[in-house]
Amino acid sequence: MRAVIMHGPGDVRVEDVPAPELVEPTDAIIRVDAACICGSDLWPYRGISPLKRPSRMGHEYIGVVEQVGSEVRDIQVGDFVVGSFMASDNTCEICEAGYQSRCIHVVGMGSIGTQTEYARIPWADGTLVKVTGDITPERRRSLLAASDVLGTGWFAAVAAEAAPGKTVAVVGDGAVGLLGILAASQLGAERIIAMSRHADRQALARRFGATDIVEERGDAGVAAIKEMTGGYGAHSTIEAVGTQEAMEQAIRSTRAGGHVGFVGVSHGVSLDGQELFLSGIHLHGGPAPVRRFLPDLIDRIMNDQIDPGAVFDQTLSVDDAAEGYRAMDERCAIKVMLEF
């Protein structure tokens, strides 16, 4: 079967690899209907997170169940499913508390790779959610977004405690930041400030519910947010980049007692303890427990209440994956969908 393999920075190939088999009795095998390229896939593509060996890529997916292990109870062959980018048992204390991405049995789907025709899904009952109803092309791409970027943006907005009456600032205009805007809007935030300097992303931000745009970054960006909020700073800030500058911008844009939800995969970030102490903010984030939100997100998608799939501005055959990586790296595409 075909699978996307990264051999090194900038070197993405589609190769023929053996199809996966059931390993654990709690596994399922799915035929991947669509996968996508994630902002986090760009870290190794850019050589910032070097790969030790050629690696299968991808962790986002929708698909149809082909096989299930002997202990799988809830998921059946033929089900159309969405799953989180982190496989989880969904029964341990950590999962029960809603932190499935830190499940004691967690398996990152990135270690398996989903930019491939078939994929093994560990903890199928805990990881996958069955979708019923008419899967239109719009809903299909939105379901794919739910697998990571929507769930991650949603978690960021929840972690930032976006809610009615609140001003939410969003640092990062990639798919996650944009869907954080959508989430904050759905959660009833009064004012949503997108920090972006790209016209196409600004337009999508507004479509998703942003009420204001700030083009400045760093200290100037912080100053702009403060000025728009009576000198206090935002109540809630979403950080969806993962760099030192973005984290500092997020923390400094937030008022004392406010909340920063950070979901950008942290790269080389070091937080000054004294600054954090004096900031008086709440800080929460990490790999999003997408599984917590999936049933609700699927409902909203299947009711056409939200259209997160609008972040996909390029759709390619998996055979053209290398072109997709290039487009995302050069920021010509916000998010690339790969079809099989």
Next chain:
Amino acid sequence: MRAVIMHGPGDVRVEDVPAPELVEPTDAIIRVDAACICGSDLWPYRGISPLKRPSRMGHEYIGVVEQVGSEVRDIQVGDFVVGSFMASDNTCEICEAGYQSRCIHVVGMGSIGTQTEYARIPWADGTLVKVTGDITPERRRSLLAASDVLGTGWFAAVAAEAAPGKTVAVVGDGAVGLLGILAASQLGAERIIAMSRHADRQALARRFGATDIVEERGDAGVAAIKEMTGGYGAHSTIEAVGTQEAMEQAIRSTRAGGHVGFVGVSHGVSLDGQELFLSGIHLHGGPAPVRRFLPDLIDRIMNDQIDPGAVFDQTLSVDDAAEGYRAMDERCAIKVMLEF
């Protein structure tokens, strides 16, 4: 009037200084009934936070109002009052959200000094809370504790979301850590693990509600907490030290989705972004908004529901302040009360 002045590391003197006067119409002048020495006063005493010039010391206080400015409405001459170690207007958006220690008009009482016979209190209406009822010796020392260490321990427990059904770990066995235990107990925590290797502090920890003691520190301390919590870690952790080791111990002792309340004044702490990202914890802390909790804490003290004043294991005349600093520095005393 007499005031405690620190001239440099280990050099504390009681000197005669001019009495304070009203500066702003929102000020009050109080006659200090009692003050105390704080763990944070030890940072300059030990030369870790060098002083630029001889400085008045102290930020905790109870006292009787002697004078009020023309715009003070609620506080009257003759009132017995407790105030936070951070003066606040208690009317700005930050104060209204319960973060009076980050009030836009905040004045740290440490910059004024309360180890002195009389002290100017900025924003008297916003800062001070009147106490009525019979102030017994036990209640008096507890009210003094409310000014900082009780309020700070309480904030730490609230920030750590101590609550029924939860296991709370407490890093730091100074007065704040011990009163964090008392707070966690009052908030209904199921299990409270004090991390301490001093018999006298362990005894007080148990009196305040600790159910378990862990003597190990660092990695061994983390391993002990994990072992006691089914491998998951504590739900809630209070950090009441402020060092790199204590912060790492707190973060690593906490389960994903759990809460760390950190109130140790941060010294040389640098948090690794990736570790924080992967931990999945909530992090909240800083200078405690004691004013938020004061009315409730005063009620609990005046109803003899809590006895936080038990942290004072030495009471000295202000003339013997130098002896008090020495005793706290050498950890011969948990907390020293200074009387006038």
